[in-house]
Structures are given as structure tokens and as C-alpha cells.
Amino acid sequence: MSTPKASKVMPLSGFPEYLPAERIAEQHVLDVIRRTFELHGFASVETRAVEPIERLVGKGGDADKEIYGVHRLAARPGEGERAETELGLHFDLTVPFARYVVENAGKLAFPFRRYQIQKAWRGERPQEGRYREFTQADIDIVDVGELSPHFEAEIPLVVAEVLRLLPIGDFRIQVNNRRIPEGFYLGIGLTDVVGTLRVVDKLDKIGPDKVAALLVEAGATPEQARQCLDLAGIRSEDLSFVDQVRALGIQHPVLEEGLAALAAVISTGLDLAPGTLVADLRIARGLDYYTGAVYETQLVGHESYGSICSGGRYDSLASDGRTTYPGVGISIGVSRLLGLVIGRWGLTASRATPTAVLVALTDESARRDALRTAAALRARGIATEVSPRADRFGKQIRYADRRGIPYVWFPAAAGSSDQVKDIRTGDQVDADAVSWAPPVEDLTPALVIPGPGFPA
Amino acid sequence: MSTPKASKVMPLSGFPEYLPAERIAEQHVLDVIRRTFELHGFASVETRAVEPIERLVGKGGDADKEIYGVHRLAARPGEGERAETELGLHFDLTVPFARYVVENAGKLAFPFRRYQIQKAWRGERPQEGRYREFTQADIDIVDVGELSPHFEAEIPLVVAEVLRLLPIGDFRIQVNNRRIPEGFYLGIGLTDVVGTLRVVDKLDKIGPDKVAALLVEAGATPEQARQCLDLAGIRSEDLSFVDQVRALGIQHPVLEEGLAALAAVISTGLDLAPGTLVADLRIARGLDYYTGAVYETQLVGHESYGSICSGGRYDSLASDGRTTYPGVGISIGVSRLLGLVIGRWGLTASRATPTAVLVALTDESARRDALRTAAALRARGIATEVSPRADRFGKQIRYADRRGIPYVWFPAAAGSSDQVKDIRTGDQVDADAVSWAPPVEDLTPALVIPGPGFPA
Numbered sequence: 001m002s003t004p005k006a007s008k009v010m011p012l013s014g015f016p017e018y019l020p021a022e023r024i025a026e027q028h029v030l031d032v033i034r035r036t037f038e039l040h041g042f043a044s045v046e047t048r049a050v051e052p053i054e055r056l057v058g059k060g061g062d063a064d065k066e067i068y069g070v071h072r073l074a075a076r077p078g079e080g081e082r083a084e085t086e087l088g089l090h091f092d093l094t095v096p097f098a099r100y101v102v103e104n105a106g107k108l109a110f111p112f113r114r115y116q117i118q119k120a121w122r123g124e125r126p127q128e129g130r131y132r133e134f135t136q137a138d139i140d141i142v143d144v145g146e147l148s149p150h151f152e153a154e155i156p157l158v159v160a161e162v163l164r165l166l167p168i169g170d171f172r173i174q175v176n177n178r179r180i181p182e183g184f185y186l187g188i189g190l191t192d193v194v195g196t197l198r199v200v201d202k203l204d205k206i207g208p209d210k211v212a213a214l215l216v217e218a219g220a221t222p223e224q225a226r227q228c229l230d231l232a233g234i235r236s237e238d239l240s241f242v243d244q245v246r247a248l249g250i251q252h253p254v255l256e257e258g259l260a261a262l263a264a265v266i267s268t269g270l271d272l273a274p275g276t277l278v279a280d281l282r283i284a285r286g287l288d289y290y291t292g293a294v295y296e297t298q299l300v301g302h303e304s305y306g307s308i309c310s311g312g313r314y315d316s317l318a319s320d321g322r323t324t325y326p327g328v329g330i331s332i333g334v335s336r337l338l339g340l341v342i343g344r345w346g347l348t349a350s351r352a353t354p355t356a357v358l359v360a361l362t363d364e365s366a367r368r369d370a371l372r373t374a375a376a377l378r379a380r381g382i383a384t385e386v387s388p389r390a391d392r393f394g395k396q397i398r399y400a401d402r403r404g405i406p407y408v409w410f411p412a413a414a415g416s417s418d419q420v421k422d423i424r425t426g427d428q429v430d431a432d433a434v435s436w437a438p439p440v441e442d443l444t445p446a447l448v449i450p451g452p453g454f455p456a
Numbered sequence: 457m458s459t460p461k462a463s464k465v466m467p468l469s470g471f472p473e474y475l476p477a478e479r480i481a482e483q484h485v486l487d488v489i490r491r492t493f494e495l496h497g498f499a500s501v502e503t504r505a506v507e508p509i510e511r512l513v514g515k516g517g518d519a520d521k522e523i524y525g526v527h528r529l530a531a532r533p534g535e536g537e538r539a540e541t542e543l544g545l546h547f548d549l550t551v552p553f554a555r556y557v558v559e560n561a562g563k564l565a566f567p568f569r570r571y572q573i574q575k576a577w578r579g580e581r582p583q584e585g586r587y588r589e590f591t592q593a594d595i596d597i598v599d600v601g602e603l604s605p606h607f608e609a610e611i612p613l614v615v616a617e618v619l620r621l622l623p624i625g626d627f628r629i630q631v632n633n634r635r636i637p638e639g640f641y642l643g644i645g646l647t648d649v650v651g652t653l654r655v656v657d658k659l660d661k662i663g664p665d666k667v668a669a670l671l672v673e674a675g676a677t678p679e680q681a682r683q684c685l686d687l688a689g690i691r692s693e694d695l696s697f698v699d700q701v702r703a704l705g706i707q708h709p710v711l712e713e714g715l716a717a718l719a720a721v722i723s724t725g726l727d728l729a730p731g732t733l734v735a736d737l738r739i740a741r742g743l744d745y746y747t748g749a750v751y752e753t754q755l756v757g758h759e760s761y762g763s764i765c766s767g768g769r770y771d772s773l774a775s776d777g778r779t780t781y782p783g784v785g786i787s788i789g790v791s792r793l794l795g796l797v798i799g800r801w802g803l804t805a806s807r808a809t810p811t812a813v814l815v816a817l818t819d820e821s822a823r824r825d826a827l828r829t830a831a832a833l834r835a836r837g838i839a840t841e842v843s844p845r846a847d848r849f850g851k852q853i854r855y856a857d858r859r860g861i862p863y864v865w866f867p868a869a870a871g872s873s874d875q876v877k878d879i880r881t882g883d884q885v886d887a888d889a890v891s892w893a894p895p896v897e898d899l900t901p902a903l904v905i906p907g908p909g910f911p912a
Binding site for chain 1: 474480496523531558610724810823844855
């Protein structure tokens with residue numbers, strides 16, 4: 001490989017990369033996500049990184065403006081090259097999944113439960129928790145024509161199970177149903193439902209006074225604006241939000257549908273995972289394709305970091321013109337979450353390598369025997385490497401110590417047995433490579449959570 | 457999500473995507489690769505998808521011309537936007553890893569063993585086994601200043617262990633050492649070593665007569681051309697290649713170094729994994745940065761499909777101007793391999809979902825109890841979903857059958873026990889969700905290998 005100039009070797013803002021120990025922590029998080037999704041019967045789908053730009057534009061709300069186009073450097077018009085479809089990197093996993101469903105509809109069994117853990121790209125200004133390249137972990141359940149409402153309760157409970165397995169402290173999944181504000185706004189005489197939702201969605205950022213002013217500016221009366229704020233202020237961990245909404249005295253059939261649907265979701269949550277789902281009528285989600293449940297997720301005590309997991313129900317994820325595919329889904333912002341957990345809180349792994357055992361060498365001629373010892377340990381699932389050099393043992397132990405490898409294996413001297421040393425305690429015992437095993441907690445790197453500063 | 461036009465929903469040539477069952481087969485292969493790499497003490501690194509174009513150009517040999525550039529669609533000069541680095545998608549995992557090593561050298565422990573399993577992109581003309589988006593699985597061992605030669609034997613043996621765990625039949629890892637042809641060419645008076653290697657590398661494609669003609673055209677005598685072909689014809693599964701080379705009567709100190717180094721690799725292979733490594737002096741590898749061992753891998757009986765796993769030793773993977781980082785590595789062409797194994801041979805999974813158990817519903821009001829049953833099964837690692845609808849049992853069983861889910865769970869009728877049915881055999885037994893488990897082979901989807909056509 002020719003020599004890269006030192007000047008070119010530098011991080012790119014918005015394209016984070018981890019050192020090996022942090023990467024092991026990231027892998028642990030990704031493994032928990034995948035395992036939980038699979039236990040719940042979601043099948044993996046992986047889509048290509050690119051879509052035709054025409055299919056990306058207009059699908060992403062604000063993300064739209066920040067699509068990365070992709071072009072072959074060698075492509076030159078008139079060179080006999082056929083005109084190729086203009087391509088861009090996907091900015092989420094929903095747009096490619098919608099295309100995948102329509103493209104493969106005849107070969108999928110519906111309702112189709114899929115998970116997808118992949119990178120996505122947006123050319124936004126990088127900041128903490130917001131990157132240009134980031135990993136998302138999505139689940140969606142998609143059906144043909146109609147989607148049963150019970151899936152709106154199931155989806156956030158799957159994600160709650162993931163989050164409980166991660167060292168992130170308490171969290172709340174805030175749930176609303178788009179029909180509640182929709183019916184309410186119609187009930188008070190505001191017909192621009194999407195416009196009103198967009199303004200109310202700014203509540204956290206600009207506060208109630210400015211939201212009211214914007215609503216009035218858009219044509220609402222001060223009374224209507226106050227009513228919108230009253231609705232948005234309702235929040236309950238139980239079903240009392242229903243009575244609180246009723247107390248506002250507004251009636252509309254769509255509002256009633258929304259209240260019943262949200263009550264069903266919260267009730268399932270109370271029953272199966274108490275304290276996890278919260279009815280929060282402020283949650284609107286910026287994107288206007290949601291039609292039922294909407295979800296956001298905040299870490300308790302870190303609400304200002306924003307939602308780490310969002311989604312909702314859409315009545316037409318995709319359509320091929322004849323058939324419509326409604327769905328409900330949620331997306332864990334893995335990079336965003338890790339920006340906090342690894343980036344700010346310092347979560348890492350107990351060692352920078354999977355290796356549990358280093359086989360030491362008395363001299364270079366002993367390497368093949370050492371490789372056989374290593375193979376015997378690996379055959380029983382113990383990650384093992386052989387010392388790179390037959391240095392004196394102190395130096396070989398230092399090699400292990402620098403990486404956090406807990407055990408060093410010493411080959412038998414004449415007439416004696418092999419021995420293994422726990423280099424953390426200094427304990428050294430006779431051992432046989434076909435039977436010895438470390439305690440299960442030493443088998444793979446553990447998550448290391450920094451001292452008192454960690455909020456878990 | 458707004459409706460994609462049907463006309464836009466189509467596969468892109470060179471960007472393959474799998475259906476769920478095939479994806480499970482792919483995941484199985486990727487899991488075997490990761491697990492084996494980790495058992496051998498390689499730490500995962502994941503690098504960003506993009507590099508500055510300046511760093512990509514000139515690094516990839518032929519790949520060079522087919523880099524995908526990446527640009528923000530919204531970027532407009534003069535809009536207050538700072539000039540940004542021109543970026544391209546990486547076309548392999550070696551160039552980004554070289555940059556990662558230099559960038560993080562102070563924080564890595566050397567020799568550094570890393571694996572990297574990621575997508576890469578090349579705008580080449582798509583064909584079977586050659587894609588525009590593809591997955592590679594690389595291992596490299598990199599040191600500072602000097603790299604011990606024993607790693608040249610270790611690297612192909614790790615990959616052999618991976619390949620033995622995959623349903624791909626017999627394979628051979630062909631090994632050469634660049635010093636052998638180099639020393640030999642110098643010994644017969646050909647000083648353009650790289651140029652000669654490039655011509656000899658075409659042997660499989662154009663045959664010996666044309667190679668000889670090209671060599672003569674480039675200035676070799678017919679006798680020198682014949683000698684080059686004699687060397688390239690040498691191949692042995694044992695150490696007899698050394699005597700075959702000696703029999704050609706050419707002497708050069710670099711040739712002797714190469715023979716000793718290759719003999720050490722083959723000898724380790726004979727000892728630890730007989731029949732896996734083959735000395736093959738035809739192997740040159742197109743890229744001129746290899747300096748020691750070079751590897752290619754062919755599936756026995758499918759040699760014309762080309763190498764599925766290639767690499768070698770390079771004496772300067774990277775340099776920051778003061779320090780040089782030599783390394784040795786190999787890359788499994790995962791997409792290429794799967795193009796054969798899944799694409800042509802039809803490898804797939806026994807079911808299109810991770811789900812092992814479907815909990816049936818007598819009526820919709822029983823859903824919460826069914827969700828509790830499912831949670832009890834999942835708590836013991838059994839992937840479970842609840843029936844989407846309280847249809848009659850026959851229809852619920854069909855839901856399971858269409859996906860290949862092997863078990864359907866029936867909730868207790870009054871006074872009786874829950875029951876579980878193996879829908880393949882029809883066997884139905886009393887069962888308790890806190891203790892029942894399926895046989896281990898039903899816990900996760902198995903690889904399904906088509907009948908007599910499969911070459912394994």
C-alpha cells in the first residue's frame with residue numbers, strides 16, 4: 001500500500017469511528033438489539049446503500065435537503081456509457097424498506113415482520129448525537145390492505161425490552177395517537193391539521209407562548225391556540241389521560257377513535273411492562289405520514305438530548321398502485337444513543353480484544369505446539385492467540401496486560417503440566433488445554449461502566 | 457410514506473439484495489466468519505464508508521477507475537458553505553484500515569490484530585460474483601517497523617478454519633511468495649520484476665503461448681520467457697516445490713529467501729491443517745504492494761469462478777512519514793462467495809424467520825395471556841411470536857407453515873394444560889411455557905442445502 005500523506009489522515013466531522021474497546025461496546029449493543037428482535041420473530045432484511053434519487057427526494061421531510069448523491073468518477077457521457085439512474089445514499093431505512101416490500105411483495109408472507117440494522121447518511125451539520133453517517137436499528141410490521149391495531153402496542157414493547165438490556169438507566173417511551181390531535185383540532189374548528197401539528201411539535205424548542213403566537217399567526221383564535229396547548233400538556237402513565245381530554249369538553253368521532261386506540265396501547269403497556277409507556281399528547285413527530293400511534297423515547301434525566309427511538313403507524317408505507325401496505329415501526333438511533341453512552345458517559349469494554357488467553361512461548365521453535373494448544377482452547381469457544389514473540393515471560397505478560405487479556409498460558413516444562421495464570425490476581429494453576437475453561441464472565445469482554453459519574 | 461411509483465421499484469444491477477430466507481443463510485455465513493475471527497483474537501474495526509478521494513485514487517490498482525464519488529446534493533458553492541473535502545466510497549477495506557492505523561497509532565497496541573466485515577463499492581460492470589456493492593471480511597495483523605514472518609502462515613490458516621465451517625465443499629488456499637519470482641527473474645536477468653509479474657498473472661486468462669509472446673514483446677528472450685513459464689508451472693502440496701525450483705538451475709539470494717519463507721508457511725500448513733495450503737508459484741496477485749506471501753483461494757471443481765479469498769504481506773501498509781506499519785492480511789469476498797453458494801447452488805435457510813414458536817389465539821381477548829406465554833418462552837431463548845389474528849386454528853397453523861415456523865402453541869382450554877404441536881410431524885404434547893424447549897436444532901433456522909446438485 002503506498003504511503004498516505006500524514007496531512008490526509010484525519011477524522012472527518014460527522015463520520016465517527018471507534019477505537020477497538022469502544023467498538024466492542026458498540027458490538028455488544030448491536031448484538032442485544034439483534035438478539036431481541038429475533039426473539040420476537042423479526043426477520044433480517046438488508047437493503048443496498050443506494051436508491052434512485054427520485055425515490056429519495058420528497059420522502060424524508062427535512063432530511064430531503066441533505067441527501068448524498070453518488071456518481072461514478074469514471075462515468076463520462078458519450079463514452080459509450082448508457083445513461084445510468086442517478087443514485088443517492090439512503091437517509092433512513094424506511095424508504096428502502098418500502099421499496100423492498102413493493103419489489104418483493106409476491107415472495108413475502110404478510111404480515112411481514114422485519115428488522116434492519118444498517119448505516120444511513122445525511123449531509124447535516126454534525127453535532128453531538130447527530131452524524132453524517134449513523135447506524136439505525138429498525139423494526140416494522142407490514143401487512144396488506146389492513147393492519148391489526150394490536151401491533152401498535154407490540155412494537156414499543158419490543159424496543160422497551162431492548163432498552164432494558166442496555167446500560168442506559170431509566171427511559172420512557174412516550175406514545176400519542178395522531179387521531180387525538182387530528183380529531184381535537186377538527187372539533188375546535190382548526191382544519192389545517194398537519195400545519196397545526198407542525199407548530200405544536202416545536203413546543204419543546206420554543207415554548208408555549210411562541211407556539212400560541214405562531215398558531216394565531218396561522219389563523220387560529222387565541223382560544224383555539226390555548227386549547228391546542230391544553231391538549232399538548234396532557235400526560236399520564238395510566239389511562240387518566242382519557243378523562244383529562246374529556247374534561248376539555250371537545251367532541252369529535254376521530255378524537256374518540258384516537259383515545260380508544262391510545263388507551264389500548266397504554267393498557268397493554270401497564271399490563272406487560274409497567275412504567276415503560278407513557279401517554280404524552282405533546283408527541284406529534286415531524287413527518288406527516290403517520291396515521292395512528294406515534295412514539296418518541298427519552299432517557300430520564302437526559303430529556304434535552306432528544307429522542308433516541310422514534311416511529312409510528314403509517315397507513316401506506318408503500319403501494320404499487322393496486323395494493324397498499326400499511327405498517328407500524330420504530331427506529332433505534334444507535335449512533336445517537338452511543339454518542340451519549342460511549343461518547344459522553346464513556347462506556348467501554350473490559351478489554352480491547354476478544355482474546356481471553358494468550359499462549360506464551362518459551363522459544364520460537366515451540367510455536368507449533370503453542371498453536372495446537374490454542375486450537376484446543378478455541379475448539380471449546382475460548383478466544384486464544386499465541387504470543388507474537390518468544391520474549392521473556394514478563395514481556396509476554398505485558399503484551400496481554402496492555403490489551404486486557406486476562407489469562408496467560410505457560411507450556412509445560414519437562415515432566416510438569418501446562419499452567420495458566422490469571423494476570424489480574426497472579427493466581428497460577430496447572431491446566432490442560434482440552435478441559436480448562438475460564439469463568440464464563442471472562443470468556444468475552446465485559447461492558448465497563450465508569451465509576452460514580454455513570455447515570456445507570 | 458408517500459407512494460413510490462411502481463416504475464421506480466426495481467432491482468439495480470450490481471446491487472444484490474436477498475429475500476429473508478437467503479438473508480438468514482448470509483447471516484449464518486457472516487456469523488461463522490465473525491466468530492472464527494474473534495476466537496483467533498482479532499478485534500473488530502469498523503471504518504466510515506467514505507474516504508477523501510485523494511486517498512482512494514492510486515491505491516486500488518484497477519479499482520481506481522471505478523470509484524464512486526459522494527456529494528451533498530444541497531452543497532452549493534458561494535452559499536456560505538465551506539469548501540468540503542471531496543469524498544468517495546471505499547472500494548476495499550485495506551485503504552480505510554491503513555488510514556485508521558496511522559490515525560490511531562498512538563492508541564493501538566501492536567502487533568494489532570483486526571477484523572473488518574463491511575460493504576465496499578466499485579462501479580465495475582456487474583457480472584456473476586462481481587457486484588457494485590459487496591461485502592468483504594478482512595483480517596490483518598499489523599506491526600510497527602517489523603513484522604514477524606510466522607504471521608504469514610497464521611493468516612491463511614484462520615481463513616481455512618472459516619471455510620471448513622461453511623457448506624462450500626473442498627477448497628485450496630494457493631500460496632506463493634513474491635520473492636520467489638522476484639529473485640528468479642533477477643537470476644535470469646529480467647529486471648522489470650513488476651512488469652513481468654503482471655504478464656505472468658494473466659496465465660489463467662490467456663494461456664502460456666500468449667504470456668510468452670507478451671514477455672518477448674516486453675524485451676525478454678524466448679529462453680527467459682520459457683523459464684518464467686517453467687517457474688509458474690510449479691505447484692506442490694508438500695515441500696517438493698523447493699527441489700522443483702532448484703532443478704531449474706537459477707540462483708539468486710532473493711530467490712533463496714522466498715523459498716525459505718514459502719517452505720515455512722507450507723510446512724506449518726502441513727502440520728496443522730494438512731491439504732489446505734498449496735504452494736503454487738503461478739500466484740502473483742495484480743497489486744504491486746505485496747512483498748512476501750501472497751494468497752488466492754479456489755473452490756475445488758469451481759476454479760473458473762476465480763479466487764474467493766485473497767491477500768498477502770505488504771511491508772508498508774501505511775506510514776506517517778516517520779514510522780512504517782508492515783502487515784499481512786487476507787480478505788474473504790463474502791458477496792462473491794455467496795453469489796456462487798446462494799445464487800447458483802441455492803443455499804437457503806429452513807425458515808424465512810427466526811421464529812421457532814407461534815402462539816395461537818382462541819380469540820382476540822386472549823392476546824395478553826398469549827403475549828405472556830411468548831415472553832416466558834423468549835426468556836429462555838426461544839424466538840416466539842403471537843398469532844396476528846384469532847383465526848380458526850387451521851389458518852393460524854397455515855401462517856406458521858408458510859414461514860417454516862416448526863411449532864404452534866395452543867393455550868389451555870379450561871382445566872387442561874397448554875399444548876405444543878410440531879406442525880411438520882403433527883405430534884402434539886402437553887407443555888409448560890416455563891420449561892418446554894424445542895430440540896436445539898429447531899431453535900434457530902438451519903441451513904438448507906439443495907439435493908444432489910449441491911457440490912459439498
